[in-house]
Amino acid sequence: MKTPLRPSTKDAIIEAAFDLLSRNPSASLGDIADRAGVGRATLHRHFAGRDDLVRALALIAIDEMDEAAEAACDNAETYADAFRRMLTALIPLGDRHGFLAREPIEDDPDIAAAFERQMRETRDMVDEAKREGVFDRAVPTDWIAQAFDHLLYAAWESVKSGETTHAQAADLAWRTLTAGLGKGKS
Numbered sequence: 001m002k003t004p005l006r007p008s009t010k011d012a013i014i015e016a017a018f019d020l021l022s023r024n025p026s027a028s029l030g031d032i033a034d035r036a037g038v039g040r041a042t043l044h045r046h047f048a049g050r051d052d053l054v055r056a057l058a059l060i061a062i063d064e065m066d067e068a069a070e071a072a073c074d075n076a077e078t079y080a081d082a083f084r085r086m087l088t089a090l091i092p093l094g095d096r097h098g099f100l101a102r103e104p105i106e107d108d109p110d111i112a113a114a115f116e117r118q119m120r121e122t123r124d125m126v127d128e129a130k131r132e133g134v135f136d137r138a139v140p141t142d143w144i145a146q147a148f149d150h151l152l153y154a155a156w157e158s159v160k161s162g163e164t165t166h167a168q169a170a171d172l173a174w175r176t177l178t179a180g181l182g183k184g185k186s
Contacts, residue, residue: 010046012036014060017053018096025099029053058105061097062114065090079129083177087152088170094156101153119145134178144177151177 016035020027029050033043047053072089076082105111122145130137135144155169164172 009036009038009042013038013043013046013053014056017057021054021057021099022096025102054100054103054105055108055111058100058103058108058111059114061093061100062111062118065093065097066118068093078134079125079132080134080178082125083129083134083148084170084174087155087173088167090152091155091159091170091173092166094152094159098153098156098160101156119149122148147180148177 013032013036017032020032020035024031029043030040032053033040036043043053047056068089069086072085073082076085106115123141126135126141126144126148129135130141130144151173155164155173158164158169158172159166
């Protein structure tokens, strides 16, 4: 029988950071090092400081969200289906990534570029969903893309506070997105 591989020290630090910061965004680097089973000096050999660690977490979160969204949308037959599947896939990641929304990371050029790419992809999906008749063509694309982003965050917060389950939050976000931004009666 093979012995399971032990995560690398860096991976242990990253997982400890995600775990602690998702529950307590003000957790110290010492707390993170303790959770990872390493000393602070070891943590600092991998990450110069909190900003460096949070930057690494943000880039990992972006990749994880991209992978989840791609997998969710892979076999979607319509853009409406893709949006709904994407909400269902991304909402559970709020348990892990939600704290990053409160971190001052948007000034980092790599993170800013990744966020802009994600928003551009969302805007492209919105335009296609408009062509399908999911969203009112009179509503600006950027408005709908921002609404999607903010509803995702609202869903994360709702789940975190225990008001809803992941599935309930996805359903509410979808209903809000489509009922509020769908074809209106003018």
